[in-house]
Amino acid sequence: MSTHEAVAPEHHTSTGLDNTKLAMWAFLGSECLFFGSLITTYLLYRNRVMSGPTPHEIYDIPYTSVSSFVLLMSSLTMVLALAAIQRGDHRGLRVWLLATAFLGLTFIGGQVYEFTTFVEEGLKLSTSTFGSSFFVLTGFHGAHVTVGILMLLALVGMSWAGRLDPASEGARKVELIGLYWHFVDIVWIVIFTVIYLVPTNP
Amino acid sequence: MSESQTSMEHVTDPHMADHPSPRKYVNVAIILAIVTAIEVAIYYVTALEDLLVPILLALAVIKFVMVGMYFMHLKFDSHTFRRFFVTGIILALCVFGVVMAMFFTRGGPSPLVGG
Numbered sequence: 001m002s003t004h005e006a007v008a009p010e011h012h013t014s015t016g017l018d019n020t021k022l023a024m025w026a027f028l029g030s031e032c033l034f035f036g037s038l039i040t041t042y043l044l045y046r047n048r049v050m051s052g053p054t055p056h057e058i059y060d061i062p063y064t065s066v067s068s069f070v071l072l073m074s075s076l077t078m079v080l081a082l083a084a085i086q087r088g089d090h091r092g093l094r095v096w097l098l099a100t101a102f103l104g105l106t107f108i109g110g111q112v113y114e115f116t117t118f119v120e121e122g123l124k125l126s127t128s129t130f131g132s133s134f135f136v137l138t139g140f141h142g143a144h145v146t147v148g149i150l151m152l153l154a155l156v157g158m159s160w161a162g163r164l165d166p167a168s169e170g171a172r173k174v175e176l177i178g179l180y181w182h183f184v185d186i187v188w189i190v191i192f193t194v195i196y197l198v199p200t201n202p
Numbered sequence: 203m204s205e206s207q208t209s210m211e212h213v214t215d216p217h218m219a220d221h222p223s224p225r226k227y228v229n230v231a232i233i234l235a236i237v238t239a240i241e242v243a244i245y246y247v248t249a250l251e252d253l254l255v256p257i258l259l260a261l262a263v264i265k266f267v268m269v270g271m272y273f274m275h276l277k278f279d280s281h282t283f284r285r286f287f288v289t290g291i292i293l294a295l296c297v298f299g300v301v302m303a304m305f306f307t308r309g310g311p312s313p314l315v316g317g
Contacts, residue, residue: 015282028290029290029293035294036293040301043298043302044305072235072265073231075231076231178273178274182273186270186274189262192262197241197242198255198259199255
């Protein structure tokens with residue numbers, strides 16, 4: 001059994017760090033500001049409900065808890081995908097990436113159902129400032145999850161096509177998309193607590 | 203190179219060598235699931251109503267830090283990456299603080315806990 005080690009190429013940059021990874025972290029830092037602003041806006045407006053249902057009336061905590069759990073577990077499958085490609089295990093990589101995409105799709109399906117239910121109960125984007133800030137915040141988060149799912153599926157396709165060589169940049173690509181995915185999860189950790197669990201006016 | 207050959211290789215990237223093992227990842231995920239369950243359980247405990255917000259925020263911070271440190275490898279990677287991320291978080295908190303301060307000086311309702 002061959003157990004030789006394939007060493008990924010070093011990156012010769014002025015910082016000694018991988019520039020693409022540095023760029024990803026800079027992007028994620030800017031995303032903190034983006035979501036921070038949206039969360040701040042929501043907190044300002046959530047108690048100003050002139051018409052339509054209030055957060056207290058409309059949120060379904062058990063349902064959202066399950067969605068949160070699903071997204072949290074998708075972070076586990078994502079790191080297991082990274083661990084797989086670091087071992088050179090392409091089959092494991094594809095299995096964990098597909099599992100992550102499936103969990104992400106489950107989360108998005110849950111969000112679509114939640115939005116539909118809210119609209120049926122009288123909360124639309126234009127109903128109140130609470131409705132506007134809620135749908136914009138969670139909608140942007142959902143859009144980020146959707147982009148993440150597309151990138152995961154692209155990775156699966158690249159792996160199938162043999163274009164994710166662990167000895168070169170394959171593991172790095174998986175790690176970068178993994179960072180994005182974990183960030184989306186981290187944002188939901190904040191949204192779930194601050195938006196759903198922290199109590200509002202009854 | 204065939205897939206079977208590839209799967210037998212051990213890829214060693216010097217920057218990824220310190221990453222945790224799959225078992226460690228699973229342990230972290232179990233802790234995250236337990237903390238989430240505690241969050242939801244606490245939400246329904248009326249006796250903790252007064253302490254609900256600080257407890258929930260503390261639990262969210264624990265989850266945030268665990269995902270960042272272990273799943274995003276901030277604990278193991280270069281501190282430069284951590285600085286980029288923490289700078290973004292600090293700036294976001296500054297935006298939050300400034301907006302809330304402006305809002306309070308105008309006599310608006312509290313954004314946290316009722317109003």
